[in-house]
Structure formats: structure tokens, C-alpha cells
Amino acid sequence: MNNPELLTSSYDFILPDNLIATHPAHPRDRAKLLVYNRQTDEVTHCHFYDFEKYIPKECALIFNDTKVIKARLYGHKPSGGKIELLINRPLDANNINVYIRGKVKAQTKIIFDEGLEVVVKELKDDGSRIVNFFQKNELLRFEELLPIIDKIGHIPLPPYIQREDNAQDATEYQSVFAKEEGAVAAPTASLHFTGEQHKRICKNHEHAFVTLHVGSGTFKPVETDTITDHPMHSEYYDISDKAKKLLDSDKPILSVGTTSTRTIEFYARHKKMQRGEANLFLHPNNKPIRVNYLLTNFHLPKSTLLMLVASFVGLEKTQELYAEAIKNNYRFYSYGDAMLIL
Known part of the structure; x- marks a missing residue:
């Protein structure tokens, strides 16, 4: 293997701890924005409130309107043993894929507040578990579960934000749209928009929404030596009729976030599928074919999201841009600053 763009080790970098954002910018649009123009090879440093100035005139914007659920639950076994459960994704109406911290086996029961109970059905090889949720002995559908966990659950902050969630996170770790x-993780490029700014952009530019329910697999680092050997996680997506019309046109597209990008690019390769499971892995050997411009945050080393950025600008330029961001004290990851690739 001579191609460094396909080696996982090429996507490693050292990030000073103080550049890992543990809280968002206030107001949201005060985050920094690094703008990279591929035509001129120019980098501009500004703030997110300048974003509108850089939107190419003729393009349409695509946003991901997924909403983060309170997917982290704290409960206990009948024996009293404490359990932490993180909902990952529903497999169907009743069977939910979760991660559980604490020892469990098939048929283990877990008790939560509000009379909510879980029965473990299956232990998966990847460390996840398949469970059913019950309330008053009634098997719950996923949509019936949502209002209950909204009362008793916690916002599932990413593992690198090493603190408990607080009341502010319920709104701050959620886009205004x-x-x-x-979703169990926010589409983080969306977090920078204020309500006023988003309304103004939507008034002045063609736009549409897609839905991609971000799963916890988004944080999973690539562990294979060669990136193309990585088994990509899948996530449920839905493309609105308005978005489909835009994507089927020849209108240039500015994708807000890696999640919108994965949705758009999956659709571009599977034109008849307006909804389903997307498992597309974009990297320098699998470049975008529909998205023209990308708004994104700064991502984890060895992550598929970093490789997605490299699918737009190549490995060497990705490394340069990240070194530039570190040098200029940009804040990284979910609550961090943004980059616009033109």
C-alpha cells in the first residue's frame, strides 16, 4: 500500500486538550469560520456571522433537520447494580439497538424512572445490545418511547466532552431547525446558525431539508490499517420531495454538514431511494459527485468525518488546513468552530 490517502495513520494528528470545545460559542454565530477557496487556494479567517457573505450566489443549501433525543438513560438491575444505557437506533418499531455500560446478558431486566423497563434480547458482536422497552408491561413502539425519555433521559454529549449534560445542552446541542x-448525536455544522440568521439565509437562497438520524457510529474511529477496509455504519435517512427536486436538478449544492453530505451523496448513487439506510463512506478514493461546497466542523483524528473532508480537498490540503486551524486556536469537535470549503 503506497497511497498515503488510503492509510488510516495519515489521518492522525495531535490536538492540544485546550482546543477541544466543551461548550458552544455564545451567541452561536460567534464561532470562528475558516473559509478555504479551492479555486484560488486561499484561506480566510472570519466568524460564522460572516457566513452569508461567502455563500456562492447560484447555489442551494441543504440542511439536516434531525433532532437529538435524550438517548442516555440511567437505571438499575433488580439486584441494584447500576446501568447506563445509550440508545443508538431503532431497528424496527420495537427492537432498539443500544449500548449498555454494566454487565448484562440475554433476558436481563433494567429498571428506569416513570415505570420504564428494558429487557435485553440479544448481545451483538460489535458490543451493542438489542432490547425492548416496556411500560406497565406494555411493549413500547419507538415513537411511544420518545416522550418518556424526553422526561427522564439525558442529552448524549459526545465522549470527548468530559462532563455531565446540563439544562443548557438540551437547546445548545440542537440546531434551531x-x-x-x-438522532443520538447532533449534526454539528448546524449548531452555528442563529434563528434569525437561518431565516435570512432561507429567504435569500434556495434551500431544502433532508433527515439523517445521526448514530453513535459517527464517533467510531477507523481501526483498520487501510481506510477502505473499515466497515461503515448505516443511518436512517429521508429526503423531502423539495430536496429531491433540488438534488435532481443541476443547481450547485452547498451541504450544511457531513451528515447532509452523506445523505445527498448516497442518494446521488441510488436515485430511486428517497429514504432508507445510508452507509456511504466518502474518502479520497470515493469523492463527492453531487455536493459542490461543504460547511463542516473540525473532526476527530482517524475519523470517517475527517476522511470525508479529504474527499473534497485531498489528504495533503486537509492536513494543512487542520494545522492552520490549530495554529490559530480554532476550537474542535461538536461544540467547536467551523470550516467552509468553496
């Missing part, structure tokens, strides 16, 4: 419940 979040609508469709189902």
Missing part, C-alpha cells in the same frame, strides 16, 4: 426526532 431541528424537527425530526431520532
Whole structure:
């Protein structure tokens, strides 16, 4: 293997701890924005409130309107042993894929507040568990579960934000246009928009929404030596009729976030599928074919999201841009600053 763009080790970098954002910018649009123009090879440093100035005139914007659910639950076994459960994704109406901290086996029961109970059905090889949720001995459908966990659950902050969630996170770890419940991680490029700014952009530019329910697999680092050997996780997506019309046109597209990008690019390769499971892995050997411009945050080393950025600008330029961001004290990851690739 001579191609460094396909070696996982090429996507490693050292990030000073103080550049890992543990809280968002206030107001949201005060985050920094690094703008990279591929035509001129120029880098501009500004703030997110400048974003509108850089939107190419003729393009349409695509947003991900998924909404983060309170997917982290704290409970206990009948024996009293403490359990932490993280909902990952529903497999169907009743069977939910979760991660559980604490020892469990098939048929283990876990008790939560509000009379909510879980029965473990199956232990998966990847460390996840398949469970059913019950209330008053009634098997719950996923949509019936959502209002209950909204009362008793916690916002599932990413593992690198090493603190408990607080009341502010319920709104701050959510975009101003979040609508469709189902994500366990925020589409983070969306977090920078204020309500006023988003309304103004939507008034002045063609736009549409897609839904991709971000799963916890988004944080999973690539562990294979060669990136193309990585088994990509899948996530449920839905493309609105308005978005489909835009994507089927020849209009240039500015994708807000890696999650919107994965949705758009999956659709571009599977034109008849307006909804389903997307498991597309974009990297320098699998470049975008529909998205023209990308707004994104700064991502984890060895992550598929970092490789997605490299699918737009190549490995060497990705390394340069990240070194530039570190040098200029940009804040990284979910609550961090943003980059616009033009």
C-alpha cells in the first residue's frame, strides 16, 4: 500500500486538550469560520456571522433537520447494580439497538424512572445490545418511547466532552431547525446558525431539508490499517420531495454538514431511494459527485468525518488546513468552530 490517502495513520494528528470545545460559542454565530477557496487556494479567517457573505450566489443549501433525543438513560438491575444505557437506533418499531455500560446478558431486566423497563434480547458482536422497552408491561413502539425519555433521559454529549449534560445542552446541542426526532448525536455544522440568521439565509437562497438520524457510529474511529477496509455504519435517512427536486436538478449544492453530505451523496448513487439506510463512506478514493461546497466542523483524528473532508480537498490540503486551524486556536469537535470549503 503506497497511497498515503488510503492509510488510516495519515489521518492522525495531535490536538492540544485546550482546543477541544466543551461548550458552544455564545451567541452561536460567534464561532470562528475558516473559509478555504479551492479555486484560488486561499484561506480566510472570519466568524460564522460572516457566513452569508461567502455563500456562492447560484447555489442551494441543504440542511439536516434531525433532532437529538435524550438517548442516555440511567437505571438499575433488580439486584441494584447500576446501568447506563445509550440508545443508538431503532431497528424496527420495537427492537432498539443500544449500548449498555454494566454487565448484562440475554433476558436481563433494567429498571428506569416513570415505570420504564428494558429487557435485553440479544448481545451483538460489535458490543451493542438489542432490547425492548416496556411500560406497565406494555411493549413500547419507538415513537411511544420518545416522550418518556424526553422526561427522564439525558442529552448524549459526545465522549470527548468530559462532563455531565446540563439544562443548557438540551437547546445548545440542537440546531434551531431541528424537527425530526431520532438522532443520538447532533449534526454539528448546524449548531452555528442563529434563528434569525437561518431565516435570512432561507429567504435569500434556495434551500431544502433532508433527515439523517445521526448514530453513535459517527464517533467510531477507523481501526483498520487501510481506510477502505473499515466497515461503515448505516443511518436512517429521508429526503423531502423539495430536496429531491433540488438534488435532481443541476443547481450547485452547498451541504450544511457531513451528515447532509452523506445523505445527498448516497442518494446521488441510488436515485430511486428517497429514504432508507445510508452507509456511504466518502474518502479520497470515493469523492463527492453531487455536493459542490461543504460547511463542516473540525473532526476527530482517524475519523470517517475527517476522511470525508479529504474527499473534497485531498489528504495533503486537509492536513494543512487542520494545522492552520490549530495554529490559530480554532476550537474542535461538536461544540467547536467551523470550516467552509468553496
